[in-house]
Structure formats: C-alpha cells, structure tokens
Amino acid sequence: MKRPRTVGKILELAKDKSLHGVQPEVAIELFQCMKLIRFVEEAIADRYSEQKMRCPTHLSIGQEAVAAGVCLALNPDDQVFGTHRSHAHYIAKGGNIKAMIAEIYGKATGCSSGKGGSMHLVDLSVGFMGSTSIVGNTIPVAVGAAMANRLHKNGRVCCVFFGDAAVEEGVFHESANFAVLKKLPVLFVCENNLYSVYSPLKVRQPEGREIWKFAAGYGMPSAHGDGNDALEVFEKIQTALEHIRRGDGPFFLEFATYRWREHCGPNFDNDLGYRTEEEYLSWKERDPIALLEAQLLPRGAISQADIEEMERAIQAEVDEAFDFAERSPFPDPDEAFVGLYRE
Amino acid sequence: MDWSKNLIEEYELNSGIDIANETRKVSYTVAVREALDYALAEDESIFVMGQGVDDPSGMFGITLDLDKKYGSHRVFDTPLSENALTGIAIGASLTGMRPVYMHNRPDFLLMAMDQIVNHASKWSYMFGGHISVPIVIHATVGRGWGGAAQHTQTLQGLFMHVPGLHLVMPSTPFDAKGLILSAIADNNPTIIIEHRWLYRQSGHVPEGPYAIPFGRGVVRRIGKDVTIVAISYMVVEAMQAAEELSAEGINVEIIDPRTLKPLDEEIILQSVQKTGRLIIADTGWKTGGVGAEIAAMVAEKGFEYLKAPVKRVASLDIPTPACYVLEDRFYAGKANIVSCCKEILSVNTY
Ligand SMILES: Cc1ncc(C[n+]2csc(CCOP(=O)(O)OP(=O)(O)O)c2C)c(N)n1
Secondary structure (H helix, E strand, O other): OOOOOOOOOOOOOOOOHHHOOOOHHHHHHHHHHHHHHHHHHHHHHHHHHHOOOOOOOOOOOOOHHHHHHHHHHOOOOOEEEEOOOOHHHHHHOOOOHHHHHHHHOOOOOOOOOOOOOOOOOOEHHHOEEEEOOOOOOOHHHHHHHHHHHHHHOOOOOEEEEEEOOHHHOHHHHHHHHHHHHOOOOEEEEEEEOOEEOOEEHHHOOOOOOOHHHHHHHOOOOEEEEEOOOHHHHHHHHHHHHHHHHOOOOOEEEEEEOOOOOOOOOOOOOHHHOOOOHHHHHHHHOOOHHHHHHHHHOOOOOOOHHHHHHHHHHHHHHHHHHHHHHHHOOOOOHHHHHOOOOOO | OHHHHHHHHHOOOOOOOOOOOOOOEEEHHHHHHHHHHHHHHHOOOEEEEEOOOOOOOOHHHOOOOHHHHHOOOOEEOOOOOHHHHHHHHHHHHHOOOEEEEEEOOHHHHHHHHHHHHHHHOOHHHHOOOOOOOOOEEEEEEOOOOOOOOOOOOOOHHHHHOOOOOEEEOOOOHHHHHHHHHHHHHOOOOEEEEEEHHHHHOEEEOOOOOOOOOOOOOEEEEOOOOEEEEEOOOHHHHHHHHHHHHHHOOOOEEEEEOOEEEOEOHHHHHHHHHHHOOEEEEEEEEOOOOHHHHHHHHHHHHOHHHOOOOOEEEEEOOOOOOOOHHHHHHHOOOHHHHHHHHHHHHHOOOO
16 A cells, blocks of 8 residues: 555664564554554444444454554555455555445445445455455455466466354365465465454364464465554564465464444444353453554654654545545435446 | 154144144244244254354244253353354264254354255265254345345255255244244254344244144145245245235235245145245245246246246345345345236236
C-alpha cells in the first residue's frame, strides 16, 4: 500500500532494534494503515444499527497488525486472497475504501457491484483477488494463482489469509502439500484468534497444538509471531518473502491475535460466556495500534500532533467513503443477471 | 429401531397439517430440539455433532443445552472438517451408532459431497445391502440480510438426484419433530434441510414422541382450480398466495410432499387429476431442480390430467446476490405464485 503520506514530519532515525529493524517511515505507514482499518471498521460498527449495511459483517478490530504487517511487506503487484473477515486485508493491500463501503451498503458502485457484500470483496487493481465466505476455500485458489505466477515468471508472490479453523479443513493440507511439491511462491498467513465463532481451539484441535508446526511437517519453512505487533509481523513477513522470492517455495506464518467484537456483527459478546471478559481485556491491553504508538512516540518518530493530523485525514477519508456509499444508487433489479458469465 | 417403528403405526397420518385435538403449541426450534432430546434419551447409540451444537445460542436454539443434558461425549462441537467428519459419522454408523450431524448451512455440505455421495448413499448398495449407513445430516438454509452466494444455498436439487439418500424438508414444527425422529430411526442416510425462516413459526406439536413416515405428503389446503406443490418455506408463501387468490374466487390446492426422496407421487397425481393444473414452488434454483423432477414425474404419469403446461416458481438461476434490492428479485414468493396461478388459469389448450 502506498497511500499519500498524511504525516508531515518523519524523523530520520538510525535502525533501532526495538523497531525490529523496520525503518521509521515504514513503521509510520504501518501505524497509519492500522488506524485506517480501525477507523473504517469502527465507523461500520457505529452505523451498523442503521440497517443500511444489510449483510453479515465480520470485523477485524484488534487484529489490524497482521493485515498491515503482511500487506505492507508485499509488493503492490503481489496478490492477496482473503476470508469472510477481510476488510482489513483489503484495506491494507490498498483496496478502494469507497468501493468497499459501497459494497457493504449493497450499492451498484460497490467493489463487487453489490453482488457480494462484506464477505466478497475484490480490488484487482491492487492485487486483492477476492475474499469468500467458506472457510478454507481460498487456500487452494491462492496456490493456483501462485502456480500461474511461476509459469508467467512474473516474480509475484501470492498471499492467502485464513483463520485457525481453516487448517482443520482437508483442503489446507492438500494445498500445502502441492505448494511444497511444486515449490510455489505462496505465503500462507494464519491469523490465530483462538476462536471459530464460539468454539475455542481446545474443542477443535488437540491442546498444545502449534499450527505453524503443521506446515513444517509438510516441508515448508514456517514461523510464528505476535500478531499484535505490527513491526514483528512486518519483519517476519520480509524474511518469508526473501525465501519465497529466491524461488525456494512457500512459507507459512502463524500470528497470535484476538478479535475484540462478536464473530459476526458490531457488538461485544463476552457476556455470552464462551470467553471471559478478563481474556478480552488482557488482549485489549495489547491493542496493536497503541503498542506501535508507544514505540513511535518516545523515539520522536511521530508526535502527538502528527497523530492528530493523521487521524483527521483518515477520518475525512472514512467519512467520504460513507458519504459516497450513501449517495450511490442501488443496482437496478435487472442487474441481478449481470456477471454470471463474462462476455 | 423399534420405538420409532411403533410410533409410525400409532400416528398413522392420512392428511391435515396437525394432529387432531392437539392443543399444545411450540416453536419450530423447540420441536426440533424435542426430537433430538427424545432420541438421545431413548437410544444410547445416538450422538449429535456439528459446528456450534453446544454454543451459547444452541444453533438457533435447536440443540440448546443438549450437551449439558447428555454430556459432551454425545453432543459435541467439531473441528471445521466437514468431509472427514461425515466420513467419521459414516464409519461410526457402520459399527452400531446413529450419528446426527448438524450444519448451520447446506452450503457447508458441499465440502462433504465425497462422503455423502460416494459413500453414504452407496455403501449399502455397493456391498449388496448387507450393511447400511444410518446417519442423519441436518442443515438449515439461510435467507436474507445479504447472506450472499455461499451462505444461502438451497441444494435439495443436488441431493434429490442421488439414489440411496433420503431427503426431508419439513415445513411445520409438527413435521419437523416427527420427520427427524423417523430419520434417526431409519437405517439409511437422510439429509434434512430446514429453512431458517420457518424457525419463526409455532405450531401444534404433541409433547411425546411420534414419527412421520417418509414418502407421505399432506394436503395443506383443499382446492379445485390449481395444484401447488410447495416445498419447505414455499408452503408458507403458497398458503398466503392461496388466501389472496381465494378472494378472487380462485381455489388452489396446496400439497406439501414433506419428503422429496421418497416422493409421495400419488398425492400429487391425485390432486392434479382433480385440478388439471400444476405449479411447483421450490426454494431452490429452477433449472435441473426439484420442480423439474416433479414436473417430469407428472408428465410421465399424469399427462392426461393436465389442462395447461406445468409451471415452476423458483429462485432465479443465479447465485444469491448480497444487495437486498437484488435479493428481492432473486427470491420467488407469494406474488410470483399468485401471478403464476393466474397465468396457468388463463390457458386451456388441452
Ligand atoms: C466450511 C465452512 N464451515 C463452516 C463455516 C461457518 N463459519 C463461518 S466463519 C467460521 C469461523 C472460522 O474461524 P476461523 O477460520 O478461525 O476465522 P475467524 O472467524 O476466527 O476469523 C465458521 C465456522 C463456514 N463459513 N465454512
């Protein structure tokens, strides 16, 4: 994502270990990207009860660091496939926000012309290839796209995001095997947020299981990291990308993170009892945005005034996107037939 | 399963929606839960599994707290591994169990098509009928709120195509309870597809157990002008259409087959013999679907009864669009049934 900078002043800092060797400019980009995701999704949450966004909507609030860290490490022409919970992936890859909000509103100007809703986002201009709502089913598709990249010798990497539940699907394992077999340029990114809807990991996978070790078992290098630390994500992805771009085949990364709100929808649901308020609060304390801010501010990489300016600019962008969505027309009912086959 | 066989005899049903004199009313979801509850209590070989069966909302309420009552060894959440778990259910059924596998959406059954079609439906036949697969696969169709292409599919047409399966689509709380009990008692693989919008309904449901035999439809409304075979949630739409039409002096007869496989051909043919006109209203796609099959059956066996070409009311042949303006266009309902009835009554070619 190369959005126009909204921050005026960026101090030139020497490489600093605590920034994981990440350049301050990049760290600020990560920060800005996470803020943008957060602002967009909080606006969705705030306005959801107006009932104009009539589709199942899975928010990534709390998980922004993975999307930002991964997508900013990718090249603009690398590709990304997403899941049912992909606003963050789409935004971080540089997807058009107006078109995304319009899609959630079901408008003709939406990125999928109103056909898809929140769970089916696409922006081919930035390599966001599509997100779908069947768990695990974009994994092989990403492997296929990577195979095409290899055949085209275009040097592109294809990245696929999925949750901890997706590795329970056989198709993950079949895809991983093939990707390793053919040494394909695929980046597998598992966002482990501990739950599949209301089901905790322990009822789905043996206790003590480390997902990233699956991948190692298939013969691809794999690693895991703190998914709430955008710098760590960014740095680990860079290492993975070096491996992939060298032609050494796929790489698997698992990041630990946490969704703050309900599985689907704008509310908090810790009161239901499937997880505890304490657990939620302990993750909230490790808010990925606050964590990065705490690293940037004391170093003078960014000032409070910069942040405020950044927030104003982001808020304006978000407001504009909602305004665009609200003002856009609905598709004509006869549009229902358009797009089934391509001319 | 003797308990169920006996029940079928006890509650031999001839017609009508609800059992005569039954005054107890419960919701559809309670009726489903009662069936599972009864089966679990009655037979140790039954277990209920599926993504979210023990979740706080009890899978729309249909499995609420059954895990607490029967323990997590008999009512349990699963990994997201639909194909493997279907195979696992099949394996368990081959060795004495009667698994019930619950799904939030039929869309997720597509992951399990290998086990359902290559194994469950064929196991008995493939091995000379020496052993069968008594499993129940239950899924709830979603509709509305932009569920879109992958969370709203009504796949009964696919399953109706496959020999060796039973396919059950109850439209009332009464039928849901009785048909689930029959499905569990049956020695063969049964797919039960319910519709989320039916879960809003309440109806007369006896407190005790009863079973509704497969292959026996009911007349939901008696009429003489047009036969509407309505499937699942379309029964509700058809009943409303019938009200509207009756104000205009058109009397439709509504047949609810309740099970599509086996299909009660007799009840459909008898009705068409009386009315001479047939509309099939299904929640699925039109092409190659349930409506096509029923129309073909009537063309084969009741052609001489027909006074007009058969008509189908169905969803458009497109994936479900998310936007509600397009969703409205996609789904067929009361208005389509009403206009279809008028059209079919305007022709008299035979
Ligand atoms: C194959 C399949 N089974 C079930 C579902 C229902 N479902 C939707 S999202 C979800 C949870 C998936 O959890 P995870 O992959 O960890 O992602 P998260 O929602 O936590 O981001 C489930 C079970 C589905 N969409 N697809």
